[in-house]
Every structure is written in C-alpha cells, then in structure tokens.
Amino acid sequence: MKDASSKKKALAAVFLLCGVFSLLFSACGKQEKAQSGKAFDIYYLNREETKIVKEVFYIDSQEPESQIRQLISALEATPEDVSLKSPVGNGFRITSFQVEEGGQLDLDVDESYKKLPFTTEILVRAALVRTLSQAEGINHVLMTVGGQPLTDNIGVTVGPMTADAFIDNAGEEMNTYEGVKLKLYFANETGDGLVEVIKPVEYNSNISMEKLVVEYLVKGPDSEDAFPVINPATKILGVTVKDGICYVNVDENFMTQIYNVTADVVIYSIVNSLVELSNVNKVQIAVNGKTDIVFRETFNLVNLYERNLELIKTGENQK
Known part of the structure; x- marks a missing residue:
C-alpha cells in the first residue's frame, strides 16, 4: 500500500510539473506573438490634453497600406493606459487615406474635426502625423477636412507635414x-x-x-x-x-x-x-x-x- 501511495504521489507531481511548464510555454508563446513584427510608436493624448505620449505597437505586415490601416485602427482604439486618450476620440472620424507618389500620405477627416479647440487640434495633428509617417515609404502627411485643405486657426492652409514639424520638450507638459x-x-x-x-x-x-x-x-x-x-x-x-x-x-x-x-x-x-x-x-x-x-x-x-x-x-x- 505504501508503494502504491508513493507512486500516486509521484505521478501527481509529474502531472503538476507538466501543467506548470505548459502554462509557462503558453505564456511565453503569447508574449512572443504579441511582440512579433516591427515596432511602431502610437501617439496618444494625455487626459489633460497638454501633451502627446507614445506607446509601442507591433505590426507584422511590410506592406505600406496594411501598416497604415493597422496604425489608424490603433489610433482609434481606446488606450489600455487610463491616463491616455485616443487622438481620434474627440468627435471626428478618419474617412479615407491614399498613398501618393513621393511618399505622401493623403489623409481625410470629417467636418467634425473643425470643432476641435486650437491647442487640442495641434496635438491631434501631431499624433496623427508622427504615427502615420512611420509607415513604410511615407515621408509626409497631407490632411484634408471633408475633402478641402486643412487650415490653421488663422485661416492659413496647412501643407504636407513631416514628423519633425512638431517639436516639444521631452517629458515636459506644454502651455501652447x-x-x-x-x-x-x-x-x-x-x-x-x-x-x-x-x-x-x-x-x-x-x-x-x-x-x-x-x-x-x-x-x-x-x-x-x-x-x-x-x-x-x-x-x-x-x-x-x-x-x-x-x-x-x-x-x-x-x-x-x-x-x-x-x-x-x-x-x-x-x-x-x-x-x-x-x-x-x-x-x-x-x-x-x-x-x-x-x-x-x-x-x-x-x-x-x-x-x-x-x-x-x-x-x-x-x-
């Protein structure tokens, strides 16, 4: 009886260890899968709308339009970090995009974009341009609103924008x-x-x-x-x-x-x-x-x- 009991305990220990290893390998596999592909920075707004903050996002595709679609989906999604908010979660929608020759991405948003406060609009624009200009072959982004040229708060047309067109002090909140x-x-x-x-x-x-x-x-x-x-x-x-x-x-x-x-x-x-x-x-x-x-x-x-x-x-x- 004693030998049988010992064998049962040994078998139980083996099954337990197998289960632990299975869970570990499964977790490692999920982590590896979650971080596979190329790393991109997705830019969100902080809750106070005083700065933009980047989070890492992984994309497997090498095809520019596929990358852009996935980047837009990430921009539209609610961030896991509750201190951040989606730049597209301010009442407007991205209606279409098209990749042009010379590395230009044409990005159209709906008319609701015009309702954004000036300082928020600059942050949203910075988040969109900095995120989307990382797609393969994209050098700059040209935004339109309802198919019409985007203008700034004093009515001047905003042309193609590169990621470095938006400068800020790292780690500091800004005034304007x-x-x-x-x-x-x-x-x-x-x-x-x-x-x-x-x-x-x-x-x-x-x-x-x-x-x-x-x-x-x-x-x-x-x-x-x-x-x-x-x-x-x-x-x-x-x-x-x-x-x-x-x-x-x-x-x-x-x-x-x-x-x-x-x-x-x-x-x-x-x-x-x-x-x-x-x-x-x-x-x-x-x-x-x-x-x-x-x-x-x-x-x-x-x-x-x-x-x-x-x-x-x-x-x-x-x-």
Whole structure:
C-alpha cells in the first residue's frame, strides 16, 4: 500500500510539473506573438490634453497600406493606459487615406474635426502625423477636412507635414503650441554658398526660438535644392541670448566635418539663421563650453560673428 501511495504521489507531481511548464510555454508563446513584427510608436493624448505620449505597437505586415490601416485602427482604439486618450476620440472620424507618389500620405477627416479647440487640434495633428509617417515609404502627411485643405486657426492652409514639424520638450507638459516660419540657411549644391529655406514649424512655446533654429540646422534641410551643413551627430549643449548676442554651445562632433562644404558656410549657416531672429545681432559658438578654438584653421571661436550677406546665393533661395 505504501508503494502504491508513493507512486500516486509521484505521478501527481509529474502531472503538476507538466501543467506548470505548459502554462509557462503558453505564456511565453503569447508574449512572443504579441511582440512579433516591427515596432511602431502610437501617439496618444494625455487626459489633460497638454501633451502627446507614445506607446509601442507591433505590426507584422511590410506592406505600406496594411501598416497604415493597422496604425489608424490603433489610433482609434481606446488606450489600455487610463491616463491616455485616443487622438481620434474627440468627435471626428478618419474617412479615407491614399498613398501618393513621393511618399505622401493623403489623409481625410470629417467636418467634425473643425470643432476641435486650437491647442487640442495641434496635438491631434501631431499624433496623427508622427504615427502615420512611420509607415513604410511615407515621408509626409497631407490632411484634408471633408475633402478641402486643412487650415490653421488663422485661416492659413496647412501643407504636407513631416514628423519633425512638431517639436516639444521631452517629458515636459506644454502651455501652447505655436506656428512659426523659420528662415534657415543651408549649403548650396557646390558647398561654397548659402541658400535660404523657409521651414514652417509647429512648436512648443516652452522651447526658445534660438534653440529651435539650431536644432533644425543640425537636422538638415528637407529641400532638394539645399544641402546639410552641420554634422548630424552634433549635440546642442545650450543656446542662450544676452544683450543681442546668441551663445551657442555644442559638443565636439561639431568639429568633425562630414559634408563637402567650406568653413565659412558652416559658421554663417548658424550665424545668418540666428540673426534672422529679431533679438539676435551677433553669434558666438563654443565647443564643450570652450571658445579658445580655431574652427578648421580659419575661424577663431572667441570672436563674435555678424551676418554675412555675401555668401547668400539669392538665385537659389527656397520659397
């Protein structure tokens, strides 16, 4: 009897272990399945409608239209995090989309979109554009309302938007988003002159305009007729203005030139762009806080630099 009892206990233990392993493998399989495919960021609004927050979402498909459909479904769904809300859960619907040549996604929403408060509308637009521009081959998003061009709060038509058209301070709630057109200077095709590029931007008013300018110079242009100037690995350590002088502090990557442009094009890309702001007359550039440096054996960074109009190639300006 004792041996039979021991055998029963042993069998029970084996079945129990099998059950545990089965549950573990099942859970692992579900987790692996849930995280299979390519990771996308879905942007939602926080409950206070003061910022957008991203959540990871996985898609198996490599086909652009399938990705877009799944991204739209994710945007329309109620987030699991109760502190977040769907950007499409504000009383309007996405009615249609179409992928055009050149990487443009045309996105139409219904007339209810016009009822969104201004600050909420900017956040919703940022969430839609940042999410959908991740789809394969999509570079920018053009929104329409009831088939008509989308306009901002002052009636200006909003054109194609890229993800980086919406700038905010990571981790900080914002007071308002504002629209601005930055006048930036990048290199011409030969790298020996500057061309003007007008960049429309929706940005968080917590960010200084001076820092915004430098950020976009580091990002580089999205125009076919203008070319990057600053090493994109450059980190911006600080941008401040005092008595009309803008002090730009960058890290050592600024000194490593990866583009075929002259030294004066690099310096005056920064200077001319910043001096376009009404509160800036001169610019000083520092590397890791130091100005006792000569940039490419030509420009002593201890100096203050003013606008240089001679480098601007007016025939190549971007309007």
